[in-house]
Amino acid sequence: MSTPMICMVVLIAVLMTAVSALSYRLWKLRQGGTAAIMRDLPAVGGHGWRHGVVRYRGGEATFYRLSSVRLWPDRRLSRRGLDVVSRRGPLGDEFDIMTDEIVVLELCDITQDQCEGFEIALDRGARTAFLSWLEARPSPRARRNSY
Known part of the structure; x- marks a missing residue:
């Protein structure tokens, strides 16, 4: 040859x-899944936002970026380790990719040694689904101690 x-x-x-x-x-x-826009923190202005789809399965949510070629999810979110730090509307040049109806949630993943921060932007229906999924987690006090 x-x-x-x-x-x-x-x-x-x-x-x-x-x-x-x-x-x-x-x-x-x-x-299927829920449309979302996500970025890692710290971020400057409207930079770093990535469009994608969030899919829920039990105690985990997975985020697939639309522009990624990875075969696996781009981010995995554990329901036990997420805390909502704050919520806000879009600011400044974020209106280029978002509308007034979008709410940006700042989240902290405490399953890591440090708090890994990121933001997720969702419309009204997607925000309701996300917060319902997050609030359905078992209370840490409800877990049994295994001796």
Whole structure:
């Protein structure tokens, strides 16, 4: 087999892998979920926002970015470790990607050693679903001590 032929076979294999990965990601996004916009903190102005889909499963929510090619979720949120720090409306240049009806929740994931902060922007229905899911977590006092 000649060198150009080997290069062509490798190129076709790489392209087929990329098409398969993108098709899988698109299939995962189309399975349903709640539209959301998320960014990590600290952030400056309206920078860092990523559109995506939040999907709830038991005690975990997963966030899939629309522009990502990862086969797995871009962020996993554990219901036990999330705290709502504050809520606000869009500010300044955030109105370029959000409307007045959007509410931005600042969240803190305390499952890490430090508080990992991020913001999630949701419309009224999505915010109700997210807060209902979050408030349905078991109370830390309700957990049994295993001796």
